[in-house]
Amino acid sequence: MRALGPFLRDAWRLAAPYFNSETRWSARALLASIIGLRLVLVGINVELSFWNRAFYNALQDKDWDSFLDLLLFYKHTDQGFMPSFTLLAACFVLVAVYRTWFTQKLTIQWRDWLTRSFLADLLAGRAYWHLSLRGTGASDQPDNPDQRIAEDVRGFIESALSLSLGLISAIVTLVSFVAILWNLSGAVSLFGIDLPGYMVWLALAYAIVGSWVAHLVGRPLAGLRFRQQRAEADFRYALARMRDNVESIALYRGETQEAAGLQTRFAALIDNWFVIMRKTKQLTTVTAIYDQTAVIFPLVIAAPRYFAGKITLGAMMQTASAFRQVEDSLSFFVHAYQDLADWRATVDRLTGFRQAIATAHSTAMADLAVTAAPDANWHLHALRLDLPDGRNLLAGTNLVLPAGQSTLISGRSGQGKSTIFRALAGIWPFGAGGIEAPAGQSLFLPQRPYLPLGSLRHAACYPASPADLPDATIRAALTAVGLGALLPRLDVEDAWSQRLSGGEQQRLAIARALLLRPDWLFLDEATSSLDPEAEQALYAQLRTQLPNTTIVSIAHREALVAVHERHLVLREGVLT
Numbered sequence: 001m002r003a004l005g006p007f008l009r010d011a012w013r014l015a016a017p018y019f020n021s022e023t024r025w026s027a028r029a030l031l032a033s034i035i036g037l038r039l040v041l042v043g044i045n046v047e048l049s050f051w052n053r054a055f056y057n058a059l060q061d062k063d064w065d066s067f068l069d070l071l072l073f074y075k076h077t078d079q080g081f082m083p084s085f086t087l088l089a090a091c092f093v094l095v096a097v098y099r100t101w102f103t104q105k106l107t108i109q110w111r112d113w114l115t116r117s118f119l120a121d122l123l124a125g126r127a128y129w130h131l132s133l134r135g136t137g138a139s140d141q142p143d144n145p146d147q148r149i150a151e152d153v154r155g156f157i158e159s160a161l162s163l164s165l166g167l168i169s170a171i172v173t174l175v176s177f178v179a180i181l182w183n184l185s186g187a188v189s190l191f192g193i194d195l196p197g198y199m200v201w202l203a204l205a206y207a208i209v210g211s212w213v214a215h216l217v218g219r220p221l222a223g224l225r226f227r228q229q230r231a232e233a234d235f236r237y238a239l240a241r242m243r244d245n246v247e248s249i250a251l252y253r254g255e256t257q258e259a260a261g262l263q264t265r266f267a268a269l270i271d272n273w274f275v276i277m278r279k280t281k282q283l284t285t286v287t288a289i290y291d292q293t294a295v296i297f298p299l300v301i302a303a304p305r306y307f308a309g310k311i312t313l314g315a316m317m318q319t320a321s322a323f324r325q326v327e328d329s330l331s332f333f334v335h336a337y338q339d340l341a342d343w344r345a346t347v348d349r350l351t352g353f354r355q356a357i358a359t360a361h362s363t364a365m366a367d368l369a370v371t372a373a374p375d376a377n378w379h380l381h382a383l384r385l386d387l388p389d390g391r392n393l394l395a396g397t398n399l400v401l402p403a404g405q406s407t408l409i410s411g412r413s414g415q416g417k418s419t420i421f422r423a424l425a426g427i428w429p430f431g432a433g434g435i436e437a438p439a440g441q442s443l444f445l446p447q448r449p450y451l452p453l454g455s456l457r458h459a460a461c462y463p464a465s466p467a468d469l470p471d472a473t474i475r476a477a478l479t480a481v482g483l484g485a486l487l488p489r490l491d492v493e494d495a496w497s498q499r500l501s502g503g504e505q506q507r508l509a510i511a512r513a514l515l516l517r518p519d520w521l522f523l524d525e526a527t528s529s530l531d532p533e534a535e536q537a538l539y540a541q542l543r544t545q546l547p548n549t550t551i552v553s554i555a556h557r558e559a560l561v562a563v564h565e566r567h568l569v570l571r572e573g574v575l576t
Contacts (some may be wrong), residue, residue: 007344010351015160020114030106030426036166037099042172044092047083049321054082057314103161110157118353127360129427133388141268144233150355152346159343160454163336167557168325174329181322184315199323202301207330211288214334218283221341224276226348231269233327239263246498278337287334294331296321353451370426376403378424378520384434385419393419395573396433403438403520406551408560411570417554420570421524424552440519447525449498449509457490460511469515477514480541481507482534502529508537521546524554539563 019027051070058066061206071073075082122128122145131145132433182197187333242249242258298320306316334338337386378401385394393416400405411417421574423427423435457466460474475487483504500508506529513521521542527535542551543563553560561567568575 048463053314053318056317060313066521130360147233155346170329170332177322177325184319203326207320226345228350235265254449370435373438379436381434385431406564407566408564409568415570442520443518445526447507449505481511522552
């Protein structure tokens, strides 16, 4: 794993932007309130340590009146005014409740901001698309972006608040109780030298030894937690893919293969988990021994002074309490080691994700830029298209796609027809040359339409909003493409990508064209799932209802030549 310095810098770079954002004053106010309430809790604990001293002295002296006053009312002691346990407990509960409430409020507001920030970065410049082009085999390719946004962002924020606020509390508690413990400890003679505040030094030595042992035992946990998060996400992703492809799996009778694939991923998850279990068992053994010893250790070392009559029972109990508070503060990293390991893994995942997005943005800057054309036509200037591995698909090509003239591009599979489609859409980064697009709206329909979550109305209007299109227009478009039978379910929310057949999904995509009425319509095998008669009928609808739209189609079927005015064929990297 990386050194501590780079890790803390990465954590700061993830956290700082929120507290400097447009909501910084609200965020800072909430954080200050939470810190202030935690400091109040430390103050109450300090007061409770003096209350314990007075209470145990009352027990030792069998002083019934002081016992009742300390429980229910108040009492004046040698240390001054002492509030009752009832008042201290009520204040503690009130502060603890609002500390939790403010922490939850800051957590959800921070998560909202950071999630929107990651989503904006991921969607800007089509970074999500460029990440997919690089493939999961790339060494710096982030796995499961969905988990990093949905799970890792939440885990980062919760751990950041818990650990940072816990550290602040530990520091303040340490400062507060060190003075108490120093005054209560007295001095001890060691090799003829009087050592004042000896219990402070014992607590320090105890915590140093415990932290060192815990670090040696728990150091591998951060890397193991990182791998566990990845294995969990891979397994969940495989389950989601099975859910999204249930029909294909059923048709192929692929249950055996699916079971084998899922079991392989789950086995990796289980194997890593058993390694985590072994390391956690070792670390728990260390921390449990450490904590149990800390319960009795201060009483043992304070007992000689008590039995010698140098301190009262109350002073002894306050000494033990102060020792535990000091030791617990110094042992913050011992108790938080597993949480720190989890947090470190989360920070590494989010940092890698952000770096991958930044790389995707730089890749996007190298896209085959689509610039404005000087006229109403599309122009390709010495356009060369390559695959991500460098293989050439299209040699330097000069071509004009004139407005008003429908064009069909055909060729054998794998020649690069869909890559031309992506380049014209401005989303293909591999190649060289120039593309000039005319003014106006262009709509690109791929072979497999995207159906967003929601109602059928929402799916039909995508990417436009249903609120921008009249109901009658939407119904007319669906009827025109042969989906009139679905009109009664227009506002039903369903998994439409699974409910509709491939042909119905392509009809729905054509309906989008009728609704959006683009100046240029590009179709990449957008009717391939339909029979020839239905395909011809849909092209007839496009010509009739979109007379001012120029259509450019990519297809295999020779029958489509008749419904286009121009036919180009892609052979061995040459478009003629």
